[in-house]
Amino acid sequence: MIIRQEQMTVFSEKAAQDFERRMVDHLRENFPFHYSQWGPQTARAIVGFATRKAESYGLSTQREICLYLTLLPSLGASFDQNPLLPWATEVLRDSAIRESRVRIERLVGRAMEFLDACQGKKDERLVEWATTVKQQWPRMIPEACRGELQSGAALLLKKSFPEKFARVPESALRDLFEEAVGKSQFYEIRSPAGIVVYTALLFLLGWRFDEDPQLPTLAQILRQPVQPGSGAPKERRLYEAFIALVDRFLAWKEKGAVNG
Numbered sequence: 001m002i003i004r005q006e007q008m009t010v011f012s013e014k015a016a017q018d019f020e021r022r023m024v025d026h027l028r029e030n031f032p033f034h035y036s037q038w039g040p041q042t043a044r045a046i047v048g049f050a051t052r053k054a055e056s057y058g059l060s061t062q063r064e065i066c067l068y069l070t071l072l073p074s075l076g077a078s079f080d081q082n083p084l085l086p087w088a089t090e091v092l093r094d095s096a097i098r099e100s101r102v103r104i105e106r107l108v109g110r111a112m113e114f115l116d117a118c119q120g121k122k123d124e125r126l127v128e129w130a131t132t133v134k135q136q137w138p139r140m141i142p143e144a145c146r147g148e149l150q151s152g153a154a155l156l157l158k159k160s161f162p163e164k165f166a167r168v169p170e171s172a173l174r175d176l177f178e179e180a181v182g183k184s185q186f187y188e189i190r191s192p193a194g195i196v197v198y199t200a201l202l203f204l205l206g207w208r209f210d211e212d213p214q215l216p217t218l219a220q221i222l223r224q225p226v227q228p229g230s231g232a233p234k235e236r237r238l239y240e241a242f243i244a245l246v247d248r249f250l251a252w253k254e255k256g257a258v259n260g
Contacts, residue, residue: 020047020048023065024040024047026069027047028043030070033248037248038214042213046069046213051069053068057092058103059100064100064101067104067105068104070108071107074115076207076214077206077208077211077214078207079206080092081207082207083172084172084203091107117167118163119163123253125163129204130250131250133246134247137156140159140160141196144156144196145196149195152196153195153196154177157199160200161204176199176202183202183210187222189235189238194234197239221234222234
């Protein structure tokens, strides 16, 4: 029996499609709230993104790619470049780690320690964060804008997300604010409140959340050009879209608690 190149290509494509389908199922089963916001098309895009990122670090087996993919919903798609998560960059780029299996297992171990400490083993602190955002940000954001903006934004982060704030290097907070100011200007967000909101979303949702395939609605808002008389300012639309996401998350957790 002779296997032709055309047949090999078909077999390869079928294997890739089967893997993608299984990874989409993995996301739907293990991250039901996230998947409810994504739908299958976005989930497939996330699988493709994670596969390319994982392979760029020498992670090539299906198990290794699956484990890398599993970190994205909690850490953000660009967690590997996030100065707030220096341990991730260190593990992924550590030349002393020769085996990809060891690299991904060490990365997942560090990630689980971080997430358990910051968000809680059952997302209890994540619920506290979401409640703070919903109930207190309308007061806290104007307060953050009254003095020096970087200090005000840092105080808002500390009060809103204390567990995560305590685990972020001080130098990384400066990088965070500089990134937020630069990206805010790029997206024509110039008000102090808009910069504070962008800083907070960068802190919470992940480095380069504006490019994250997991957050298509926020990315779409940011990329819309500003036109005079077009309605609410972009920072207001960004804030409202995020609060709507927070509302859906809290409603989903409350429903789960009732059904549980």
